[in-house]
Amino acid sequence: MAKTKKTETETPTGPVRRSGLFEYAPAPESPAAAGEIATSYGHFIGGEFVDSSGSEALKTVNPATEQVLAEFAQGTGEDVDRAVRAARKAFADWSALPGSERAKYLFRIARIVQERSRELAVLESIDNGKPIRETRDVDLPLVAAHFFYYAGWADKLDFAGYGPNPRPLGVAAQVIPWNFPLLMLAWKVAPALATGNTVVLKPAETTPLTALRFAEICRQAGLPKGVVNIVTGDGRTGAALTAHPDVDKVAFTGSTPVGRAIAKQVAGTRKKLSLELGGKAANIVFDDAPLDQAVEGIVNGIFFNQGHVCCAGSRLLVQESVQDELLDALKRRMGTLRVGDPLDKNTDVGAINSAEQLARITELAAAGEQEGAERWAPECELPGAGYWFRPTLFTGVSQAHRIAREEIFGPVLSVLTFRTPAEAVEKANNTPYGLSAGIWTEKGSRILWMANRLRAGVVWANTFNKFDPTSPFGGYKESGYGREGGRHGLEAYLDV
């Protein structure tokens, strides 16, 4: 690690919409709580921060201000090889440790994450653009819980249903996305370590900072060197990592096109693969649903984390008979969403993670209009600097529209209608994706009937976007394969 500087983060100017009803005083979290951010970072390999073999550096910016936060290394093939060798070297001792001892390291990590959760939450908000309320109340508690949960499995693998003494795979190559940087790290690292694997992890190129901070936590926990290695860089680094001949396991969370490319890349090798890819979830509202609850669920389903959620409820399927009533209520609710400074504790919708992602959302939303859907967004003032997109609603969407078929990965909701439960199932399943779905109805038997027919890995009934380390998560069809979380999540890292 190079010289450090004091964190300076500008507050985005003039955010938030004016509500006729209430004016909120800003409740800003202090950027200084994020701790020191270095001016430049190397990789974390073999328990040390090391310089890249190459000279290329990337920059990570605060998407709410476009201010550069730090430079970090673009991992080369040589860097990746060095990290894989460190992980391989560490594997023998790590996998030979009694599970009860591995567990204690993971419990330590869970506890340190809990201790440092404010720091990590603020750092995540700054690097990612998501509201502090979400990093503080969702991301960080789940990160700690995930390590805590898998810590407990490390000495109980005999009871997990995979036969006696299931063995780890070896070195796991893990490539994670930018939407939940530290949470995705936890989903990958915790089960891998619990089962006795060692890892080389590549965080996303727009959000490397919390992973690099996590490296410090590994050191505080006294984790043996080389058990966790972190190599930064963009897709080229990721490709070098997943292609490395000495990795035994590839785990990827990200877009379906990249997942497909990785599946092709590992074809014919002995690498075990798990993929958690895109989604286009249907959030299905029946006429007997409690509409106010449903509106909250719809808003949470699509505007949580700026819609940067693979399981986002991006297609609202509403029963025709309640369409008008529901949309009126939904628009009212959207009018109260506060868009702006991610570090303001009042903020509901933060910054779009990158200029590139903003361009993609903008392009798809334009396509929605061009193809004839009706666009609506609440009046809301956006900050001058940074990447922002209004919470947006499209009505009159047909199944053929791009905004009904393609993953937008932004705060854009496409509304379709249906008349019968069978039609709802038909439309919900009419997608190459199959990650999640939502059902809103007071009738229990209908929830179960629908859930039975939906081709999706997670079905939320009268709730949405709920996550728990004990609950398996993952997709059907082109949303990927393998599960993360729960007893099921162990399988991806065991030779079974």
Added chain:
Amino acid sequence: MSETALRIDTPARIQVSKTYKLYVGGKFPRSESGRVYEVTDTKGQWLANAPLGTRKDARDAVLAARAAVKGWSGTTAYNRGQVLYRVAEMLQGRREQFAAEVAAAEGVGAKKAAALVDAAIDRWVWYAGWTDKVAQVAGGANPVAGPFFNLSTPEPTGVVGVLAPRAGYGFSLLGLVSVVAPAIATGNTVVVAAAEQAPLPALSLGEVLATSDVPGGVVNLLSGRTADLAPTLASHQDVNALDLAGAIDPEGPGAAAALEAAAADTLKRVVRPAADPSAEDWTAAPGTGRLLSFLETKTVWHPMGI
């Protein structure tokens, strides 16, 4: 402080010795009897006076345990796991004290005693990890032949009476933890009759539990005559299950058969003592036997249909 400062010529310092007390409802009462009994080490050397817990103390403890059931069983499995892990953290900090108590209680050397304490700490960690996993191992979806959702989940049985181990390698602390932790991991509360002849590690464990976020009443620890305490727990109308690990008396009211028979009146779930309790090695891997012993399986049916 320098070495020399310690060697100034003053008389040897008189230690402050501890008054051992019961642990009931999160508090440290003396026995309602106002009486104590002598506890010695394995060579007969006096160690301390332990409270002579009575039938009344046992009934009070059951009340406390019952009152704690709702809160403890209602807390999330994740939260219970963190609390149990916290016990391990606290116990780790008092390792030396417990090693001394275990050495005196079991007549083992300092090194072995320390290893037994380490194993007891690790056992808390083992059960901390079980709290949020037992439902996936012991429960699950049932593929009934019809349009029904059908799910079985384990639930705690309620108040468990525990006769702490009185024999076997590591009985005084590791054995105690091995019977208490699995019962509370799943959301039960317990009333423990500590090993009659060696109750000090158990009474000290109460001090650890009291500082570990374990709600008062979840674990209640009594010292006294097993012949008094055990039949009270076995026949108590408001105790749901009985762990007879320490029922080693060959005959009399404290014998396993008599206690099991008394427990039959209220159809308590009973875990019998080992065939040869004195041969039991509490350092052996615990498995899931005790964890699953104090659970009820609840199965929920719900129709599927439009």
